[in-house]
Amino acid sequence: MVRILWVILLAVSFNCFAAIDAYPFPDEQLQQRYDGLIAELRCPQCLNTNLAGSDAMIAQDLRREVHRMLLDGHTDDEILAFMYERYGDFILYRPRLGAGTLVLWLGPLLLLMFAGFVWFRLARAKPEVLEINTEEQARLDDLLRDSDP
Amino acid sequence: MTFNKSLLIPLGVFGLLVVFLALGFRLQDPHLLPSVLIDKPFPEFELQDLRQPDQLRTLADLSGEVSLVNVWATWCPNCLIEHPELLRISRETDLPLYGVNYNDDNGKALGWLARHENPYEFSIVDDKGTLAIDLGVYGAPETFVLDASGVIRFRHVGPVTPEVWRETLLPVVEQLQGMSDG
Amino acid sequence: MIPELGHFSLILALGLSVALAVLPALGVYRRDALLMQTGPSIATGLFVLLAFSFGCLMYSFIQDDFSVAYVANNSNSALPLQYKISAVWGAHEGSFLLWTLIASGWTLAVAAFSRGLTFDMKARVLSVLGLLCAGFASFLLFTSNPFDRNLPFHPADGGDLNPLLQDFGLIVHPPMLYMGYVGFAVPFALAIATLTTGRLDAAWARWSRPWTNAAWAFLTVGITLGSWWAYYELGWGGWWFWDAVENASFMPWLMGIALIHSLAASEKRGVFKSWTVLLAISTFSLSLLGAFLVRSGVLTSVHAFAVDPTRGIFILMFLVLVIGGSLTLYAWKASGIKSEAQFEWNSREAMLLINNLLLVVATASVLLGTLYPLLYEVITDGKKISVGPPYFNRVFVPIVCLLFIAMAVSPFSRWRRTSGDVLLRQHWPFLLATPVIICLVTYVVATGIDVIAIGVETLAVWILVLLARHWWQAGSISSASQLGMMLAHAGIAVAILGVIVTITYSEGRDVRMNPGESIALAGYDITFEGVQKVRGPNYLADQAEFNVTRDGEFVAKLRPEKRVYSVGQNVMTEADMDPGLMRDVYVALGEKVGDTAWAVRVHVKPFVRWIWLGGLLVALGGFVTLLDKRYRRVRGLVSNNVVGTAA
Numbered sequence: 001m002v003r004i005l006w007v008i009l010l011a012v013s014f015n016c017f018a019a020i021d022a023y024p025f026p027d028e029q030l031q032q033r034y035d036g037l038i039a040e041l042r043c044p045q046c047l048n049t050n051l052a053g054s055d056a057m058i059a060q061d062l063r064r065e066v067h068r069m070l071l072d073g074h075t076d077d078e079i080l081a082f083m084y085e086r087y088g089d090f091i092l093y094r095p096r097l098g099a100g101t102l103v104l105w106l107g108p109l110l111l112l113m114f115a116g117f118v119w120f121r122l123a124r125a126k127p128e129v130l131e132i133n134t135e136e137q138a139r140l141d142d143l144l145r146d147s148d149p
Numbered sequence: 150m151t152f153n154k155s156l157l158i159p160l161g162v163f164g165l166l167v168v169f170l171a172l173g174f175r176l177q178d179p180h181l182l183p184s185v186l187i188d189k190p191f192p193e194f195e196l197q198d199l200r201q202p203d204q205l206r207t208l209a210d211l212s213g214e215v216s217l218v219n220v221w222a223t224w225c226p227n228c229l230i231e232h233p234e235l236l237r238i239s240r241e242t243d244l245p246l247y248g249v250n251y252n253d254d255n256g257k258a259l260g261w262l263a264r265h266e267n268p269y270e271f272s273i274v275d276d277k278g279t280l281a282i283d284l285g286v287y288g289a290p291e292t293f294v295l296d297a298s299g300v301i302r303f304r305h306v307g308p309v310t311p312e313v314w315r316e317t318l319l320p321v322v323e324q325l326q327g328m329s330d331g
Numbered sequence: 332m333i334p335e336l337g338h339f340s341l342i343l344a345l346g347l348s349v350a351l352a353v354l355p356a357l358g359v360y361r362r363d364a365l366l367m368q369t370g371p372s373i374a375t376g377l378f379v380l381l382a383f384s385f386g387c388l389m390y391s392f393i394q395d396d397f398s399v400a401y402v403a404n405n406s407n408s409a410l411p412l413q414y415k416i417s418a419v420w421g422a423h424e425g426s427f428l429l430w431t432l433i434a435s436g437w438t439l440a441v442a443a444f445s446r447g448l449t450f451d452m453k454a455r456v457l458s459v460l461g462l463l464c465a466g467f468a469s470f471l472l473f474t475s476n477p478f479d480r481n482l483p484f485h486p487a488d489g490g491d492l493n494p495l496l497q498d499f500g501l502i503v504h505p506p507m508l509y510m511g512y513v514g515f516a517v518p519f520a521l522a523i524a525t526l527t528t529g530r531l532d533a534a535w536a537r538w539s540r541p542w543t544n545a546a547w548a549f550l551t552v553g554i555t556l557g558s559w560w561a562y563y564e565l566g567w568g569g570w571w572f573w574d575a576v577e578n579a580s581f582m583p584w585l586m587g588i589a590l591i592h593s594l595a596a597s598e599k600r601g602v603f604k605s606w607t608v609l610l611a612i613s614t615f616s617l618s619l620l621g622a623f624l625v626r627s628g629v630l631t632s633v634h635a636f637a638v639d640p641t642r643g644i645f646i647l648m649f650l651v652l653v654i655g656g657s658l659t660l661y662a663w664k665a666s667g668i669k670s671e672a673q674f675e676w677n678s679r680e681a682m683l684l685i686n687n688l689l690l691v692v693a694t695a696s697v698l699l700g701t702l703y704p705l706l707y708e709v710i711t712d713g714k715k716i717s718v719g720p721p722y723f724n725r726v727f728v729p730i731v732c733l734l735f736i737a738m739a740v741s742p743f744s745r746w747r748r749t750s751g752d753v754l755l756r757q758h759w760p761f762l763l764a765t766p767v768i769i770c771l772v773t774y775v776v777a778t779g780i781d782v783i784a785i786g787v788e789t790l791a792v793w794i795l796v797l798l799a800r801h802w803w804q805a806g807s808i809s810s811a812s813q814l815g816m817m818l819a820h821a822g823i824a825v826a827i828l829g830v831i832v833t834i835t836y837s838e839g840r841d842v843r844m845n846p847g848e849s850i851a852l853a854g855y856d857i858t859f860e861g862v863q864k865v866r867g868p869n870y871l872a873d874q875a876e877f878n879v880t881r882d883g884e885f886v887a888k889l890r891p892e893k894r895v896y897s898v899g900q901n902v903m904t905e906a907d908m909d910p911g912l913m914r915d916v917y918v919a920l921g922e923k924v925g926d927t928a929w930a931v932r933v934h935v936k937p938f939v940r941w942i943w944l945g946g947l948l949v950a951l952g953g954f955v956t957l958l959d960k961r962y963r964r965v966r967g968l969v970s971n972n973v974v975g976t977a978a
Contacts (some may be wrong), residue, residue, distance in 0.1 A: 020921025022843035044287035088185035093719025108696035115688040160658040
């Protein structure tokens with residue numbers, strides 16, 4: 001029984017590929033906003049596809065809604081909020097910044113800062129400077145040049 | 150040889166990762182999406198009644214007692230699979246069962262109900278799928294449990310089999326009915 | 332009979348891999364030279380058994396033996412022969428048998444080509460590799476046996492290979508990926524072996540370098556092919572989606588870059604030695620983690636294998652043993668190792684440190700984004716969140732930009748100190764002219780000036796021209812290693828150039844077209860001629876014809892299809908494109924709209940091929956370093972026959 005359900009679920013989700021509708025937009029800017037939005041919204045039914053890439057019924061309906069809302073004059077944020085109210089965080093490929101995603105958004109930045117700190121500590125540590133005269137320095141330079149890379 | 154404790158950090162990080170991955174096995178199936186409308190009121194709507202096309206149905210028609218709202222369609226094979234159970238529920242319990250006919254054709258839907266019998270008090274025509282979107286539906290069939298004031302308390306995705314009814318829906322219904330009685 | 336032979340061979344292979352894990356190690360422990368030298372022969376036997384087992388599975392596919400469950404699930408009598416063969420690795424069980432076979436292949440290669448290793452080290456390394464092979468073989472036998480029969484009721488015909496996989500890409504992409512993933516086991520084994528001796532000298536780094544470069548080069552080919560395959564197969568013109576499975580291959584690749592550079596520094600300058608060991612462990616760990624993510628069902632992905640928690644638990648336990656064990660060993664044994672040399676902030680060591688740090692941050696960020704939905708769901712007990720391309724692009728791209736700048740500057744740094752002023756003094760006219768020229772070219776050819784694009788393009792051109800100049804100065808390339816490095820760096824620059832141009836200047840439209848209609852895009856006129864039905868070996872298709880012209884001159888005829896495969900009734904979009912070095916013209920067919928019109932997607936993507944050409948160039952660079960003469964047999968080298976002192 002369960003097996004049948006999985007087969008059907010999977011069969012349905014095989015529609016989750018290359019969807020092409022032709023929604024006309026009066027101007028280029030709306031078209032670009034549309035393309036951006038359907039790339040950023042996730043198909044609720046598919047395994048990991050955005051609305052742009054899915055043929056599933058719900059994806060077609062949601063694209064139609066995005067088109068309608070754009071023509072109605074809603075902002076991108078309003079459209080994303082509309083989707084969020086109905087489908088939750090799952091439908092947003094760009095996670096909202098909030099208490100639950102602080103680690104996610106700040107993590108890489110903190111890591112980068114920490115890496116910079118490590119680099120400064122290691123690379124700027126004053127090495128012992130040995131005293132050598134200019135002749136030895138010239139020979140040393142020659143040797144180093146030849147030994148590359 | 151002094152032991153440098155910072156060398157334990159990678160092991161620690163890995164250990165933490167393993168804990169999460171192990172806990173990941175207890176999660177539900179990745180295909181199933183939890184509903185974000187739990188404990189929120191059922192969305193407002195004004196849509197045609199399937200069998201009485203002149204009549205418009207609204208949220209008020211769903212309120213008053215604990216009820217089930219079932220999203221179904223003729224193109225949905227699992228809806229046929231769950232149909233006998235829905236019929237049984239509508240006959241053997243006094244739980245009102247309402248249907249949302251999703252992205253379907255009225256003629257086909259009426260024919261389907263005539264062939265397989267109608268378990269619903271009434272069915273709402275959602276031929277554009279707008280109510281379904283407002284409900285966060287992503288595939289049929291889905292079944293919602295509403296409390297007496299029309300607030301969504303539970304959603305089940307997939308067919309309602311006898312096991313699903315017994316183990317998942319019935320307890321919720323009974324709890325809600327207990328609350329509204331007491 | 333054949334499947335049973337294959338199964339039996341697999342069981343024997345498990346036995347041999349356990350022997351490989353135990354006997355040489357015992358030899359090291361007991362300082363028994365004879366035991367230590369059993370490694371190569373056992374490794375040979377192991378490889379032969381696994382090759383035979385794999386051959387039996389392939390034979391079952393070719394003979395349409397549908398009594399074998401795996402064959403029945405993934406093949407069909409109408410499947411063309413080349414796909415019957417590649418279907419062997421089209422799903423979990425068979426692909427993991429390939430993985431195990433490749434592991435034994437690398438093990439055999441180490442046994443055969445490690446003349447520079449002492450008997451002691453060789454025994455330790457082969458022992459570790461044997462342990463890994465034993466783990467893989469156990470996993471196969473206990474949870475994922477490809478030879479399971481479905482008697483007595485087996486289907487008359489198979490369920491067919493997923494149409495998406497019926498493609499050249501399937502034939503090459505997974506084998507290349509696995510060569511890379513599993514190849515990182517060699518530096519891993521060398522690192523573990525070295526840790527057990529308690530000595531960490533430059534020799535370890537020298538031995539590891541060719542193996543690491545080779546594995547990484549294979550992985551580069553695998554990832555490049557995967558991206559190219561997705562582009563022409565999936566029909567939406569994209570080539571990278573930050574899908575969990577893509578990230579699973581990308582993370583070991585990133586870490587592999589850090590490892591390659593760190594090994595170079597360790598070998599030459601004795602710096603970062605303990606850190607390099609940790610990198611070697613981490614890179615292979617990421618390979619294993621990737622396998623876990625793909626095969627355990629814990630993450631959702633378009634091309635994760637089917638869900639099975641038993642397998643997931645097995646792999647997780649394997650991860651705990653291998654990674655946990657090696658990190659414990661690292662913490663225990665690496666304490667006493669200190670790097671001696673010191674360096675200045677503008678030296679080559681400092682540049683390598685930047686490289687490593689940035690790559691670790693990049694890898695960690697990708698890992699965080701990939702695992703976050705899982706972590707979130709566990710912590711919130713069920714709530715789902717998505718982390719997709721907007722996040723990864725926002726986080727990863729700046730780090731890559733920093734890395735790219737470092738790569739541009741690094742050839743002018745010297746070990747210990749830099750002579751970077753030379754760079755500016757000699758080349759400043761060229762450096763200044765580049766962005767100006769790029770701006771002019773862009774203004775003439777493209778639709779607008781994008782500052783970031785100009786910046787990245789400038790860096791890429793600087794890198795490429797300076798590398799080319801270095802090449803043409805006769806006599807200044809001293810070795811295959813250096814040549815390989817230059818090719819790899821050039822490849823990265825080429826790929827990044829492709830990425831930035833295609834992302835910034837691609838144009839595409841989804842339109843409704845009737846036969847006879849034409850649209851104009853980026854200077855091209857694309858005319859829809861009509862649709863006809865065609866029949867393929869195992870599908871029926873609607874094939875559209877498009878005429879592409881530019882200024883009235885013929886450019887190409889494109890024939891995208893919408894196929895319905897006979898078994899399973901799957902619908903597949905096959906886009907068609909006119910490939911070119913400077914641009915691709917790409918057309919995909921959608922649904923029929925109304926009576927005669929069709930929804931059509933048209934793209935013009937400039938420089939998109941540079942991405943994959945760059946990738947292949949990078950891989951070539953990696954392979955070229957293997958030709959370096961110091962890895963070839965050097966006559967008169969003493970001491971292959973020393974039984975080294977164990978820790």
